Amino acid sequence: MADSEMHAEAASEVIDWLGGQQAEMQALLQRIVDIDSGSRQEAGVTAVAEVLHGHLQAAGIAVTLHAVPGYGVCLDALVPGAGDGAPILLMGHMDTVFPAGTAARRPFRVENGLAYGPGVADMKSGLVMNVFVAEALARCGGNALPVRLFFSCDEEIGSAATRERIMDVARGARAVFNAEPGRVSGNLVTGRKGSMVVEFEVEGVAAHAGVNHAQGASAIDALARKILALHALTDAGQGITTNVGCVKGGIVPNMVAPHAQAELDVRFTADTDIDALVGQIRAIIEAESLPRTTGRITDMRRTRPMTRTPADLLALYQRGAQQLGFSVEGEFTGGAADSGLTSSVGTPTLCGTGPVGGHAHTVREYCELATFVPRAQAVALAILALR
Ligand SMILES: [Zn+2]
Numbered sequence: 001m002a003d004s005e006m007h008a009e010a011a012s013e014v015i016d017w018l019g020g021q022q023a024e025m026q027a028l029l030q031r032i033v034d035i036d037s038g039s040r041q042e043a044g045v046t047a048v049a050e051v052l053h054g055h056l057q058a059a060g061i062a063v064t065l066h067a068v069p070g071y072g073v074c075l076d077a078l079v080p081g082a083g084d085g086a087p088i089l090l091m092g093h094m095d096t097v098f099p100a101g102t103a104a105r106r107p108f109r110v111e112n113g114l115a116y117g118p119g120v121a122d123m124k125s126g127l128v129m130n131v132f133v134a135e136a137l138a139r140c141g142g143n144a145l146p147v148r149l150f151f152s153c154d155e156e157i158g159s160a161a162t163r164e165r166i167m168d169v170a171r172g173a174r175a176v177f178n179a180e181p182g183r184v185s186g187n188l189v190t191g192r193k194g195s196m197v198v199e200f201e202v203e204g205v206a207a208h209a210g211v212n213h214a215q216g217a218s219a220i221d222a223l224a225r226k227i228l229a230l231h232a233l234t235d236a237g238q239g240i241t242t243n244v245g246c247v248k249g250g251i252v253p254n255m256v257a258p259h260a261q262a263e264l265d266v267r268f269t270a271d272t273d274i275d276a277l278v279g280q281i282r283a284i285i286e287a288e289s290l291p292r293t294t295g296r297i298t299d300m301r302r303t304r305p306m307t308r309t310p311a312d313l314l315a316l317y318q319r320g321a322q323q324l325g326f327s328v329e330g331e332f333t334g335g336a337a338d339s340g341l342t343s344s345v346g347t348p349t350l351c352g353t354g355p356v357g358g359h360a361h362t363v364r365e366y367c368e369l370a371t372f373v374p375r376a377q378a379v380a381l382a383i384l385a386l387r
Pocket residue numbers: 093122123155180337
Protein backbone atom coordinates (compact mmCIF):
# COMPACT_ATOMS: atom_id res chain seq x y z
CA MET A 1 0.00 0.00 0.00
CA ALA A 2 1.23 3.48 -0.79
CA ASP A 3 2.07 5.75 2.09
CA SER A 4 -0.80 8.10 1.31
CA GLU A 5 -3.35 5.26 1.17
CA MET A 6 -2.18 3.99 4.56
CA HIS A 7 -2.47 7.51 5.88
CA ALA A 8 -6.02 7.89 4.56
CA GLU A 9 -7.04 4.55 6.04
CA ALA A 10 -5.61 5.35 9.47
CA ALA A 11 -7.22 8.78 9.37
CA SER A 12 -10.69 7.45 8.61
CA GLU A 13 -10.40 4.82 11.34
CA VAL A 14 -9.36 7.45 13.91
CA ILE A 15 -12.09 9.85 12.79
CA ASP A 16 -14.76 7.13 12.95
CA TRP A 17 -13.74 5.97 16.39
CA LEU A 18 -13.69 9.52 17.80
CA GLY A 19 -17.06 10.14 16.12
CA GLY A 20 -18.62 7.56 18.43
CA GLN A 21 -17.13 8.91 21.66
CA GLN A 22 -19.27 11.99 22.44
CA ALA A 23 -21.12 10.36 25.36
CA GLU A 24 -17.92 8.83 26.78
CA MET A 25 -16.12 12.16 26.55
CA GLN A 26 -18.94 13.90 28.35
CA ALA A 27 -19.00 11.23 31.08
CA LEU A 28 -15.26 11.63 31.72
CA LEU A 29 -15.65 15.42 31.71
CA GLN A 30 -18.36 15.18 34.35
CA ARG A 31 -16.13 13.00 36.57
CA ILE A 32 -13.24 15.47 36.59
CA VAL A 33 -15.33 18.68 36.75
CA ASP A 34 -16.94 17.29 39.90
CA ILE A 35 -13.51 17.11 41.58
CA ASP A 36 -12.27 20.44 42.94
CA SER A 37 -8.74 21.04 41.68
CA GLY A 38 -7.92 24.66 42.32
CA SER A 39 -4.23 25.56 42.18
CA ARG A 40 -2.45 24.31 45.36
CA GLN A 41 -5.34 21.90 46.18
CA GLU A 42 -2.85 19.06 46.09
CA ALA A 43 -5.29 16.23 46.79
CA GLY A 44 -7.85 17.45 44.24
CA VAL A 45 -5.35 17.95 41.44
CA THR A 46 -3.91 14.49 42.16
CA ALA A 47 -7.42 12.97 42.13
CA VAL A 48 -8.08 14.46 38.66
CA ALA A 49 -4.76 13.03 37.43
CA GLU A 50 -5.68 9.63 38.84
CA VAL A 51 -9.00 9.53 37.00
CA LEU A 52 -7.25 10.38 33.72
CA HIS A 53 -4.47 7.93 34.55
CA GLY A 54 -7.02 5.15 34.99
CA HIS A 55 -8.70 5.98 31.69
CA LEU A 56 -5.42 6.06 29.76
CA GLN A 57 -4.15 2.88 31.36
CA ALA A 58 -7.34 1.05 30.43
CA ALA A 59 -6.59 2.05 26.84
CA GLY A 60 -3.12 0.51 27.15
CA ILE A 61 -1.25 3.82 27.34
CA ALA A 62 1.78 4.09 29.65
CA VAL A 63 1.40 6.89 32.21
CA THR A 64 3.76 8.40 34.77
CA LEU A 65 2.68 10.81 37.49
CA HIS A 66 5.44 13.18 38.65
CA ALA A 67 4.87 14.53 42.17
CA VAL A 68 4.98 18.30 42.55
CA PRO A 69 4.86 18.80 46.35
CA GLY A 70 2.38 21.47 47.38
CA TYR A 71 0.64 21.43 44.00
CA GLY A 72 -0.23 17.84 43.10
CA VAL A 73 1.26 15.96 40.17
CA CYS A 74 2.09 16.32 36.48
CA LEU A 75 0.67 13.62 34.21
CA ASP A 76 3.02 12.34 31.54
CA ALA A 77 1.89 9.70 29.00
CA LEU A 78 3.23 8.38 25.72
CA VAL A 79 1.65 6.78 22.65
CA PRO A 80 4.47 5.34 20.53
CA GLY A 81 4.69 6.24 16.84
CA ALA A 82 5.69 4.13 13.85
CA GLY A 83 9.08 5.81 13.83
CA ASP A 84 11.15 7.29 16.61
CA GLY A 85 10.97 10.94 15.61
CA ALA A 86 10.44 13.75 18.09
CA PRO A 87 7.06 13.44 19.83
CA ILE A 88 4.08 15.71 19.30
CA LEU A 89 3.10 17.22 22.62
CA LEU A 90 -0.57 17.46 23.69
CA MET A 91 -0.58 19.83 26.62
CA GLY A 92 -2.97 20.91 29.34
CA HIS A 93 -3.27 21.99 32.96
CA MET A 94 -5.31 20.23 35.62
CA ASP A 95 -5.63 23.14 38.05
CA THR A 96 -8.50 25.63 38.04
CA VAL A 97 -9.02 29.05 39.63
CA PHE A 98 -11.86 27.87 41.88
CA PRO A 99 -11.71 27.36 45.68
CA ALA A 100 -12.46 24.08 47.45
CA GLY A 101 -16.19 23.43 47.75
CA THR A 102 -17.10 24.92 44.34
CA ALA A 103 -17.82 21.56 42.68
CA ALA A 104 -20.23 20.59 45.46
CA ARG A 105 -21.98 23.94 45.24
CA ARG A 106 -22.36 23.97 41.47
CA PRO A 107 -21.57 20.55 40.04
CA PHE A 108 -21.36 19.62 36.35
CA ARG A 109 -24.63 20.16 34.51
CA VAL A 110 -25.79 20.38 30.90
CA GLU A 111 -28.32 22.82 29.53
CA ASN A 112 -29.12 23.33 25.83
CA GLY A 113 -25.94 21.65 24.69
CA LEU A 114 -23.72 23.68 27.00
CA ALA A 115 -21.87 22.11 29.92
CA TYR A 116 -21.32 24.14 33.09
CA GLY A 117 -19.15 23.64 36.16
CA PRO A 118 -15.83 24.84 37.58
CA GLY A 119 -13.06 24.50 35.00
CA VAL A 120 -15.37 22.92 32.41
CA ALA A 121 -13.82 24.99 29.60
CA ASP A 122 -10.53 26.08 31.20
CA MET A 123 -9.54 23.44 30.73
CA LYS A 124 -11.00 20.15 31.78
CA SER A 125 -12.74 19.63 28.44
CA GLY A 126 -9.35 20.14 26.77
CA LEU A 127 -7.79 17.48 29.01
CA VAL A 128 -10.55 15.02 28.13
CA MET A 129 -10.20 15.83 24.43
CA ASN A 130 -6.44 15.19 24.53
CA VAL A 131 -6.95 11.92 26.41
CA PHE A 132 -9.40 10.70 23.73
CA VAL A 133 -7.10 11.77 20.89
CA ALA A 134 -4.31 9.74 22.51
CA GLU A 135 -6.64 6.79 22.95
CA ALA A 136 -7.81 6.97 19.33
CA LEU A 137 -4.22 6.84 18.13
CA ALA A 138 -3.31 4.04 20.54
CA ARG A 139 -6.26 1.99 19.23
CA CYS A 140 -6.05 2.71 15.51
CA GLY A 141 -2.38 3.63 14.99
CA GLY A 142 -1.20 5.47 11.90
CA ASN A 143 0.74 8.18 13.70
CA ALA A 144 4.29 8.40 12.38
CA LEU A 145 5.48 10.39 15.39
CA PRO A 146 5.03 9.47 19.04
CA VAL A 147 2.40 11.48 20.92
CA ARG A 148 3.16 12.68 24.43
CA LEU A 149 0.54 14.00 26.86
CA PHE A 150 1.82 16.40 29.49
CA PHE A 151 -0.67 17.89 31.96
CA SER A 152 0.66 20.35 34.54
CA CYS A 153 -0.79 21.50 37.85
CA ASP A 154 -0.07 25.21 38.49
CA GLU A 155 -0.81 27.08 35.25
CA GLU A 156 -3.44 29.32 36.80
CA ILE A 157 -0.88 30.74 39.24
CA GLY A 158 1.91 31.27 36.73
CA SER A 159 3.53 27.79 36.49
CA ALA A 160 6.41 28.61 38.85
CA ALA A 161 6.62 25.02 40.07
CA THR A 162 6.46 23.35 36.64
CA ARG A 163 7.88 25.81 34.10
CA GLU A 164 11.35 24.21 33.87
CA ARG A 165 9.77 20.80 33.35
CA ILE A 166 7.36 22.12 30.71
CA MET A 167 10.17 23.82 28.80
CA ASP A 168 12.27 20.64 29.02
CA VAL A 169 9.44 18.51 27.63
CA ALA A 170 8.75 21.06 24.87
CA ARG A 171 12.41 21.31 23.87
CA GLY A 172 12.38 17.79 22.52
CA ALA A 173 8.99 18.03 20.77
CA ARG A 174 8.17 18.35 17.08
CA ALA A 175 5.12 20.53 17.79
CA VAL A 176 2.81 21.46 20.67
CA PHE A 177 -0.99 21.51 20.72
CA ASN A 178 -2.18 23.20 23.91
CA ALA A 179 -5.84 22.43 24.64
CA GLU A 180 -6.87 25.74 26.20
CA PRO A 181 -10.49 26.45 25.20
CA GLY A 182 -11.18 27.38 21.60
CA ARG A 183 -12.25 31.02 21.23
CA VAL A 184 -15.97 31.83 21.25
CA SER A 185 -15.61 32.31 17.48
CA GLY A 186 -14.25 28.77 17.25
CA ASN A 187 -10.83 30.14 16.37
CA LEU A 188 -7.48 28.90 17.61
CA VAL A 189 -4.90 30.95 19.46
CA THR A 190 -1.77 31.69 17.44
CA GLY A 191 -0.25 34.36 19.66
CA ARG A 192 -0.50 35.50 23.25
CA LYS A 193 0.72 38.40 25.26
CA GLY A 194 3.11 37.84 28.10
CA SER A 195 2.19 39.16 31.52
CA MET A 196 4.03 40.49 34.52
CA VAL A 197 2.95 41.39 38.04
CA VAL A 198 5.06 43.94 39.91
CA GLU A 199 4.41 44.46 43.62
CA PHE A 200 5.92 47.58 45.11
CA GLU A 201 5.83 49.80 48.17
CA VAL A 202 6.39 53.45 48.93
CA GLU A 203 7.76 54.90 52.17
CA GLY A 204 7.02 58.48 53.21
CA VAL A 205 7.32 60.46 56.45
CA ALA A 206 4.49 60.38 58.99
CA ALA A 207 3.24 63.65 60.48
CA HIS A 208 0.11 65.01 62.14
CA ALA A 209 -2.08 66.17 59.27
CA GLY A 210 -3.21 69.27 61.20
CA VAL A 211 -0.31 70.22 63.45
CA ASN A 212 2.82 69.37 61.40
CA HIS A 213 1.56 69.00 57.84
CA ALA A 214 4.72 70.40 56.26
CA GLN A 215 6.94 67.91 58.10
CA GLY A 216 5.17 64.97 56.48
CA ALA A 217 5.89 63.38 53.11
CA SER A 218 2.86 61.45 51.93
CA ALA A 219 3.49 57.96 50.62
CA ILE A 220 -0.01 58.03 49.11
CA ASP A 221 0.73 61.24 47.20
CA ALA A 222 3.97 59.69 45.90
CA LEU A 223 2.15 56.49 44.95
CA ALA A 224 -0.51 58.44 43.04
CA ARG A 225 2.20 60.11 40.93
CA LYS A 226 3.82 56.75 40.25
CA ILE A 227 0.49 55.25 39.17
CA LEU A 228 -0.04 58.00 36.60
CA ALA A 229 3.50 57.53 35.27
CA LEU A 230 3.09 53.72 35.12
CA HIS A 231 -0.25 54.00 33.31
CA ALA A 232 1.35 56.34 30.80
CA LEU A 233 3.53 53.40 29.69
CA THR A 234 0.44 51.84 28.06
CA ASP A 235 0.99 51.75 24.31
CA ALA A 236 -1.91 50.01 22.60
CA GLY A 237 -0.19 50.14 19.21
CA GLN A 238 2.75 48.17 20.61
CA GLY A 239 0.48 45.78 22.52
CA ILE A 240 1.69 47.05 25.90
CA THR A 241 -0.80 47.71 28.71
CA THR A 242 -0.17 48.67 32.33
CA ASN A 243 -2.73 48.51 35.12
CA VAL A 244 -2.27 49.22 38.81
CA GLY A 245 -5.06 46.95 39.97
CA CYS A 246 -4.75 47.22 43.75
CA VAL A 247 -3.51 49.83 46.17
CA LYS A 248 -3.26 49.98 49.94
CA GLY A 249 -1.87 52.69 52.18
CA GLY A 250 -2.08 55.07 55.09
CA ILE A 251 -3.29 54.55 58.62
CA VAL A 252 -5.84 57.24 59.59
CA PRO A 253 -7.13 60.36 57.80
CA ASN A 254 -5.38 62.76 60.20
CA MET A 255 -1.92 61.36 59.57
CA VAL A 256 0.28 62.04 56.51
CA ALA A 257 0.64 58.49 55.18
CA PRO A 258 4.01 56.91 55.98
CA HIS A 259 3.44 53.84 53.81
CA ALA A 260 1.60 52.68 50.68
CA GLN A 261 1.78 49.66 48.42
CA ALA A 262 0.39 48.58 45.08
CA GLU A 263 0.33 45.81 42.48
CA LEU A 264 0.88 46.48 38.80
CA ASP A 265 -0.18 44.18 35.93
CA VAL A 266 1.74 44.54 32.66
CA ARG A 267 0.93 42.86 29.33
CA PHE A 268 3.37 42.77 26.44
CA THR A 269 4.06 40.93 23.19
CA ALA A 270 6.90 38.76 21.91
CA ASP A 271 8.22 41.87 20.12
CA THR A 272 8.46 43.97 23.29
CA ASP A 273 11.95 44.81 24.57
CA ILE A 274 11.05 43.54 28.03
CA ASP A 275 14.34 44.57 29.68
CA ALA A 276 13.82 48.15 28.55
CA LEU A 277 10.22 48.09 29.77
CA VAL A 278 11.23 46.69 33.17
CA GLY A 279 13.90 49.42 33.35
CA GLN A 280 11.26 52.12 32.83
CA ILE A 281 8.97 50.58 35.46
CA ARG A 282 11.82 50.29 37.96
CA ALA A 283 12.86 53.92 37.37
CA ILE A 284 9.31 55.15 38.05
CA ILE A 285 8.93 53.05 41.19
CA GLU A 286 12.35 53.96 42.59
CA ALA A 287 12.15 57.66 41.72
CA GLU A 288 11.75 60.17 44.54
CA SER A 289 8.43 61.22 43.02
CA LEU A 290 7.84 63.46 46.03
CA PRO A 291 10.73 64.81 48.18
CA ARG A 292 11.65 62.51 51.10
CA THR A 293 9.75 59.49 49.78
CA THR A 294 11.29 56.27 48.47
CA GLY A 295 9.90 53.38 46.46
CA ARG A 296 11.02 49.81 45.91
CA ILE A 297 9.90 46.69 44.09
CA THR A 298 9.07 43.87 46.50
CA ASP A 299 8.15 41.13 44.02
CA MET A 300 8.05 40.57 40.29
CA ARG A 301 6.53 37.57 38.46
CA ARG A 302 6.48 37.09 34.73
CA THR A 303 4.87 34.74 32.19
CA ARG A 304 6.24 34.65 28.67
CA PRO A 305 4.39 35.76 25.56
CA MET A 306 3.53 33.07 23.02
CA THR A 307 5.35 33.75 19.77
CA ARG A 308 3.31 33.41 16.59
CA THR A 309 2.38 29.91 15.50
CA PRO A 310 4.34 29.05 12.33
CA ALA A 311 2.03 29.43 9.30
CA ASP A 312 2.63 25.84 8.14
CA LEU A 313 1.45 24.35 11.46
CA LEU A 314 -1.73 26.45 11.41
CA ALA A 315 -2.31 25.53 7.74
CA LEU A 316 -1.90 21.84 8.53
CA TYR A 317 -4.58 22.03 11.22
CA GLN A 318 -6.84 24.09 8.95
CA ARG A 319 -6.61 21.47 6.17
CA GLY A 320 -7.80 18.79 8.59
CA ALA A 321 -10.62 20.98 9.88
CA GLN A 322 -11.69 21.72 6.30
CA GLN A 323 -11.85 18.00 5.63
CA LEU A 324 -14.15 17.69 8.65
CA GLY A 325 -16.35 20.51 7.42
CA PHE A 326 -15.37 23.51 9.52
CA SER A 327 -12.99 26.41 9.10
CA VAL A 328 -10.90 28.15 11.74
CA GLU A 329 -8.52 31.06 11.89
CA GLY A 330 -5.79 32.00 14.33
CA GLU A 331 -6.39 34.75 16.90
CA PHE A 332 -4.16 36.82 19.15
CA THR A 333 -5.16 37.18 22.80
CA GLY A 334 -4.03 39.18 25.81
CA GLY A 335 -4.34 36.22 28.19
CA ALA A 336 -1.16 34.33 29.04
CA ALA A 337 -0.79 30.52 29.06
CA ASP A 338 1.80 27.75 29.15
CA SER A 339 2.01 27.95 25.34
CA GLY A 340 4.25 30.95 26.07
CA LEU A 341 6.74 28.58 27.70
CA THR A 342 6.71 26.01 24.91
CA SER A 343 7.04 28.58 22.13
CA SER A 344 9.87 30.33 24.02
CA VAL A 345 12.10 27.28 23.51
CA GLY A 346 11.46 27.44 19.76
CA THR A 347 8.92 24.61 19.44
CA PRO A 348 6.06 25.34 16.99
CA THR A 349 3.01 25.81 19.19
CA LEU A 350 -0.70 26.03 18.45
CA CYS A 351 -2.98 26.99 21.35
CA GLY A 352 -6.72 27.02 21.98
CA THR A 353 -7.18 23.60 20.37
CA GLY A 354 -9.64 22.51 23.08
CA PRO A 355 -13.43 22.42 22.74
CA VAL A 356 -15.00 25.86 22.34
CA GLY A 357 -15.87 27.58 25.60
CA GLY A 358 -16.37 30.95 27.19
CA HIS A 359 -16.61 33.04 30.38
CA ALA A 360 -13.57 31.25 31.86
CA HIS A 361 -12.78 32.09 35.49
CA THR A 362 -16.44 32.97 36.23
CA VAL A 363 -19.57 31.15 37.42
CA ARG A 364 -20.94 31.44 33.85
CA GLU A 365 -18.09 29.37 32.39
CA TYR A 366 -19.41 26.95 29.74
CA CYS A 367 -18.23 24.43 27.16
CA GLU A 368 -20.01 23.79 23.84
CA LEU A 369 -20.38 20.03 23.91
CA ALA A 370 -21.02 19.77 20.16
CA THR A 371 -17.46 20.93 19.47
CA PHE A 372 -15.90 18.07 21.47
CA VAL A 373 -15.75 15.49 18.70
CA PRO A 374 -14.79 17.73 15.75
CA ARG A 375 -12.03 19.47 17.75
CA ALA A 376 -10.64 16.05 18.79
CA GLN A 377 -10.81 14.85 15.19
CA ALA A 378 -9.03 17.97 13.92
CA VAL A 379 -6.15 17.53 16.38
CA ALA A 380 -5.92 13.84 15.43
CA LEU A 381 -5.78 14.68 11.71
CA ALA A 382 -3.04 17.24 12.34
CA ILE A 383 -1.04 14.64 14.29
CA LEU A 384 -1.46 12.06 11.51
CA ALA A 385 -0.26 14.58 8.93
CA LEU A 386 2.82 15.74 10.88
CA ARG A 387 6.20 14.34 9.95
ZN1 LIG B 1 -6.31 27.53 31.11
